[in-house]
Amino acid sequence: xxxxxxxxxxxxxxxxxxxxxxxxxxxxxxxxxxxxxxxxxxxxxxxxxxxxxxxxxxxxxxxxxxxxxxxxxxxxxxxxxxxxxxxxxxxxxxxxxxxxxxxxxxxxxxxxxxxxxxxxxxxxxxxxxxxxxxxxxxxxxxxxxxxxxxxxxxxxxxxxxxxxxxxxxxxxxxxxxxxxxxxxxxxxx
Amino acid sequence: xxxxxxxxxxxxxxxxxxxxxxxxxxxxxxxxxxxxxxxxxxxxxxxxxxxxxxxxxxxxxxxxxxxxxxxxxxxxxxxxxxxxxxxxxxxxxxxxxxxxxxxxxxxxxxxxxxxxxxxxxxxxxxxxxxxxxxxxxxxxxxxxxxxxxxxxxxxxxxxxxxxxxxxxxxxxxxxxxxxxxxxxxxxxxxxxxxxxxxxxxxxxxxxxxxxxxxxxxxxxxxxxxxxxxxxxxxxxxxxxxxxxxxxxxxxxxxxxxxxxxxxxxxxxxxxxxxxxxxxxxxxxxxxxxxxxxxxxxxxxxxxxxxxxxxxxxxxxxxxxxxxxxxxxxxxxxxxxxxxxxxxxxxxxxxxxxxxxxxxxxxxxxxxxxxxxxxxxxxxxxxxxxxxxxxxxxxxxxxxxxxxxxxxxxxxxxxxxxxxxxxxxxxxxxxxxxxxxxxxxxxxxxxxxxxxxxxxxxxxxxxxxxxxxxxxxxxxxxxxxxxxxxxxxxxxxxxxxxxxxx
Numbered sequence: 001x002x003x004x005x006x007x008x009x010x011x012x013x014x015x016x017x018x019x020x021x022x023x024x025x026x027x028x029x030x031x032x033x034x035x036x037x038x039x040x041x042x043x044x045x046x047x048x049x050x051x052x053x054x055x056x057x058x059x060x061x062x063x064x065x066x067x068x069x070x071x072x073x074x075x076x077x078x079x080x081x082x083x084x085x086x087x088x089x090x091x092x093x094x095x096x097x098x099x100x101x102x103x104x105x106x107x108x109x110x111x112x113x114x115x116x117x118x119x120x121x122x123x124x125x126x127x128x129x130x131x132x133x134x135x136x137x138x139x140x141x142x143x144x145x146x147x148x149x150x151x152x153x154x155x156x157x158x159x160x161x162x163x164x165x166x167x168x169x170x171x172x173x174x175x176x177x178x179x180x181x182x183x184x185x186x187x188x189x
Numbered sequence: 190x191x192x193x194x195x196x197x198x199x200x201x202x203x204x205x206x207x208x209x210x211x212x213x214x215x216x217x218x219x220x221x222x223x224x225x226x227x228x229x230x231x232x233x234x235x236x237x238x239x240x241x242x243x244x245x246x247x248x249x250x251x252x253x254x255x256x257x258x259x260x261x262x263x264x265x266x267x268x269x270x271x272x273x274x275x276x277x278x279x280x281x282x283x284x285x286x287x288x289x290x291x292x293x294x295x296x297x298x299x300x301x302x303x304x305x306x307x308x309x310x311x312x313x314x315x316x317x318x319x320x321x322x323x324x325x326x327x328x329x330x331x332x333x334x335x336x337x338x339x340x341x342x343x344x345x346x347x348x349x350x351x352x353x354x355x356x357x358x359x360x361x362x363x364x365x366x367x368x369x370x371x372x373x374x375x376x377x378x379x380x381x382x383x384x385x386x387x388x389x390x391x392x393x394x395x396x397x398x399x400x401x402x403x404x405x406x407x408x409x410x411x412x413x414x415x416x417x418x419x420x421x422x423x424x425x426x427x428x429x430x431x432x433x434x435x436x437x438x439x440x441x442x443x444x445x446x447x448x449x450x451x452x453x454x455x456x457x458x459x460x461x462x463x464x465x466x467x468x469x470x471x472x473x474x475x476x477x478x479x480x481x482x483x484x485x486x487x488x489x490x491x492x493x494x495x496x497x498x499x500x501x502x503x504x505x506x507x508x509x510x511x512x513x514x515x516x517x518x519x520x521x522x523x524x525x526x527x528x529x530x531x532x533x534x535x536x537x538x539x540x541x542x543x544x545x546x547x548x549x550x551x552x553x554x555x556x557x558x559x560x561x562x563x564x565x566x567x568x569x570x571x572x573x574x575x576x577x578x579x580x581x582x583x584x585x586x587x588x589x590x591x592x593x594x595x596x597x598x599x600x601x602x603x604x605x606x607x608x609x610x611x612x613x614x615x616x617x618x619x620x621x622x623x624x625x626x627x628x629x630x631x632x633x634x635x636x637x638x639x640x641x642x643x644x645x646x647x648x649x650x651x652x653x654x655x656x657x658x659x660x661x662x663x664x665x666x667x668x669x670x671x672x673x674x675x676x677x678x679x680x681x682x683x684x685x686x687x688x689x690x
Contacts, residue, residue: 021240045228049236172211
């Protein structure tokens with residue numbers, strides 16, 4: 001489906017909500033996968049996916065086509081839902097629940113849990129700030145274009161590149177350091 | 190890196206070049222395989238059917254239920270007590286600076302009563318009640334003064350939050366309720382980032398404006414809770430560190446680059462209240478020289494918050510105190526959340542004016558935020574003081590006695606394609622009402638919405654003010670930017686307030 005086709009489909013869905021089903025079919029797996037890789041359990045992923053598509057259906061009448069397209073818009077909604085979920089979970093777990101050993105309930109899913117990466121890369125990514133992890137995951141693992149990222153992250157394209165550059169630089173630094181440590185250990189042996 | 194360098198780097202990235210180390214790393218990352226995640230088929234088809242068969246879909250929040258319930262009360266209370274309001278009552282509430290933590294996971298209605306005492310200026314005592322429905326989506330907060338008069342009201346129905354507003358002096362009638370979506374927190378974040386480009390989120394404490402105090406508040410809650418674990422010797426595998434008896438946590442996210450505000454809590458011991466209830470006493474403070482301290486008392490049996498007393502570091506006496514009583518399991522029908530009241534009762538805090546009945550409903554559906562309020566204070570005929578809350582004053586502002594007011598807004602493109610500039614102007618004095626005649630489409634009360642182009646640099650619009658006797662004592666100007674997707678408020682860089690000769 002081309003951008004033009006999708007644009008037409010979105011326009012139809014704005015007039016007739018039943019057409020939304022086609023957009024749902026097109027994006028469900030990507031959005032669900034995106035969410036599922038960011039939360040720990042299936043039920044939460046399902047809730048957030050449902051909330052994402054419900055919000056999209058509710059607001060589609062006000063959606064206006066932009067460079068990133070409908071998919072990026074969905075990603076942005078999903079991202080907001082995930083962020084909100086993590087924030088609430090982090091701040092609002094009852095003390096009693098934590099004291100009863102339910103601490104894992106608020107542990108954040110790693111961005112790298114569902115990707116086949118080398119051990120070093122996994123460790124390197126895990127050592128990054130969450131914002132760095134996120135932009136790397138969105139760009140390279142979820143495959144979002146820079147145009148889509150501008151919409152999802154709500155920043156300019158220059159800013160996307162700047163953030164990507166910084167994130168990669170930090171990751172590179174970690175990997176270089178790890179490599180040096182490894183070499184030093186090998187020399188000692 | 191300069192902007193040009195970044196752009197060129199982006200072009201090389203898009204072209205798939207791999208000669209530089211970072212681009213090579215990018216290339217190897219892009220080749221990483223994503224493990225397939227399949228959704229449950231029944232869920233996928235069920236959700237599709239539900240979406241297409243539901244005329245007015247409701248948000249799903251099954252897994253979020255317990256925390257959503259807590260959040261609703263907390264959010265409602267925060268909104269009731271922390272919303273920036275230039276009025277005296279609002280200042281009073283704002284100084285109270287309370288925190289609240291109580292969790293409820295059973296059905297029925299959670300009913301909380303609280304007493305808020307303030308000691309600065311005129312001692313005041315407010316009696317509050319909140320209700321939280323078992324269906325998670327409905328909550329209500331009411332604040333009354335010592336004579337039982339309603340001074341604040343907030344109600345959440347599903348995704349809609351109604352609350353009374355006080356952007357006019359409190360002795361003027363409340364003219365509208367704000368209706369906010371669920372994304373108000375996100376709105377604050379985006380607004381901050383737009384207003385402070387280049388700074389990391391979360392902000393450094395010195396940049397905190399009123400509209401991000403929610404963040405502070407949440408972090409304080411978290412630290413207070415986390416500190417208890419440290420104090421009680423409970424091991425944890427989370428993101429904070431126990432140092433001695435204290436828990437330290439950077440403001441909000443641990444990954445912040447800037448030196449953050451740190452909130453430190455100290456366990457003072459246990460105490461028995463007059464009613465026999467045993468509580469943990471925790472003092473919560475910041476690493477700022479001049480800051481606020483809070484003494485929080487948590488019930489030893491269920492850790493619910495019983496009392497919060499706020500102090501200033503340079504003020505030995507309490508600023509405000511909040512006592513909380515929670516009663517669970519009221520009948521489901523104990524309170525109807527279906528309708529907002531037909532009017533609000535607003536009183537003057539100085540007690541000099543009679544109670545006012547204020548009809549509501551004029552602004553149904555309007556989306557305005559009080560988060561960005563520019564208040565003009567006009568003590569005399571010509572001398573004007575332009576006051577921008579929690580920020581820098583605009584670069585130019587002047588006003589003369591003319592009745593034609595021109596508002597010029599400098600924008601910061603690129604703007605969203607569907608952006609609309611929203612301007613609302615309010616004026617009042619004890620004796621007079623002011624009528625603003627807008628030269629373009631009128632929006633709500635004394636407001637206007639103007640479409641703007643993505644690359645538009647400025648907007649100029651005019652208001653005809655019919656002043657019968659004298660200039661109003663207070664004028665407030667509220668300017669924001671809406672776009673269709675998330676109803677967010679965007680940047681306003683400069684506001685020039687002039688009048689035509």
